[in-house]
Amino acid sequence: MAPEPLVRLDAVSKIFPGGGVGLDAVDLDIARGEFLTLLGPSGCGKTTSLRVIAGFESPSSGRVLLDGRDVTSLRPFDRPVNTVFQDYALFPHMDVAENVGFGLSLRKLSGAEQAKRVGEALDMVGLAEKLGARVSELSGGQRQRVALARAIVCEPRVLLLDEPLSALDAHLREQMQVELKRLQSRLGTTFVLVTHDQTEALSISDRIVVMNRGRIEQIAPPATLYDRPATKFVASFIGTMNLLQSRFVGRDGDRLRFAAGALPLEATSETGEAPGEGSMRTIGVRPEDLLATTEAATGTAPVRVSSIIFHGRTLRLHAELGQGIPVVIDAPRRAEGFQFSVGDVAHISLRRGANCPMLPG
Template sequence: MATDALLRLDSVSKHFSGGIVGLNNINLSIAEGEFLSLLGPSGCGKTTTLRVIAGFEAPTEGEIRLDGKDITPLRAFDRPVNTVFQDYALFPHMSVAENVGFGLSLRKIAASERRKRVAAALDMVGLADKINQRVQALSGGQRQRVALARAIICEPRVLLLDEPLSALDAHLREQMQVELKRLQRELGTTFVMVTHDQTEALSISDRIVVMNKAAIEQIASPSVLYDRPATAFVAGFIGTSNLLKVRLVSRDASVLRFAAGTLSLDVPSNGNTDLQPGDGATLGVRPEDILVSYERAEGSVGASVESVVFHGRSLRVHLLTEDKDSLTADIPRQAEPAAMATGEHIFVSLRPGASCPILPS
């Protein structure tokens, strides 16, 4: 992935009628050749961000710059940007080839060149054999590929994807995630995707923009977002996290010892906090970092099993500690306590070496 800033949103805000704030002072730089996802709950501003980039919405304040040029005044059609919509927006009365070549026909590309580029685009998305079919005869996954071919054929500088996989079933969705990443890598085009599916964003993005209440909470790679969330919102939204109110008991050069009631949590310090003994904080603890045992260990706390949910290779166990803290733990099915049942009494502790982010309270 290149590091040049291709697209920039500088202090972009969008206000709708009735005092509704769609975007609040968004600053975002997107690199050339990057696969960037906008992730967040409904109403967080991710789709509005996409529409502002596309030119479907005009920002109330701020600028959108592409290749260093201010494109804010340009109409959607005049921007070197294409969009794949959630419902694909294909023309039902046209064949696959006519749908894919529609943008080229508007640009007055010669018919022979158009046929050549349509065939190449369909070959890239694996639909060369469907070139003369009607779109109504295609499956959902095939229609999604047609929409992608139609978007890439005009060679946009930025390809925008508005929840492009949301209409697909789970198995096909996973296949198309792989295909999207392959296509983006082969084209070298900058992709900006809106999704509310965290697994989807984590699996194919170079970076993720986590949004909440019309603002950006954090921008980072998937691994950084998961391991080092900057806020409690990000910790709770990216995966599952136990947000524990803790007190710092002691610290040295390598270890911070926290206490959540009678539960002791030793966390690598990494020089990442100014907390002093006695200070309170919020600790993000992932379910896989909670150890469950039938035997009491040093620093562990007793807990009762509230529920057990089957997750394939693991069990997700919801616990209530003796200190009345709710915890979620993920237990591999081959582990000793994996046969536990609701109502059992067990002991929980923190996995040694677990890197638990200290979050703003």
């Protein structure tokens, strides 16, 4: 028997005034101690889900359960949940210690106990030396850490993070991703993060919930989402994926053989579906799973290069695979035999052992 989830959304829907659908009968279980990320484009329902868990939004139908208890009608401050907001929501007239201890001041704790817990929380986020500093004296990264300390000092069962890193520059954002994961592992608290940044989600999550138009498209660990997306939306939203309309030409054991124009492909089916001979399916191919050379050979297909983009260790080729079919290829900058310019013809093939999912629809 599976363990009882810490948080459960049970057929939760949210219809806003005017008829806009925020959530459409969402079912979601969040395990104890996991780092779960709600990921998707603007308007997909991820922030609405977070606000429903926090109690800032009431569902139009369905239930919110915490540790098996129905908390749907409870006010936010009656739930063992804390939220870190995108703008941090710190009090500018208070110093760091007062900001962190604000929630504790509403509880029946001695001054010594409050001071002890504030100090421990600031130590956890690496800001023990900023105890008496004013908020205006802090950098963006330090303010984010203060907001985290204020959220964890009250020892919530669930910590909700509403795009807390979006205002940081790229380098600091990456640093804070590492710090968030480290802090979550140390505390063992359940973290639920909302982001539209797929790189962030893939970097720090135990599981990712990909949402679209108020519904869940797929829930899986990062590697599963990347390697085995369940829908075209997930395939196109997580990383870069070539979605190639391909003709089924046969099978070799559990490998399904297709042809996208002149390009031979091998794919796998998560559902076990066996397409009919000559039927068309969408095959997902990652850019790094395509190899490009200057020489034609068996198993290759010609493409014309339309642009080359510098990506650090790799070069990204945008090309056309017959009849104007767009295709993206990633290749090492210094790969032998890889000398292309815009307008050149390259010959591409599928990397041996590549995992190419056959996508529904």
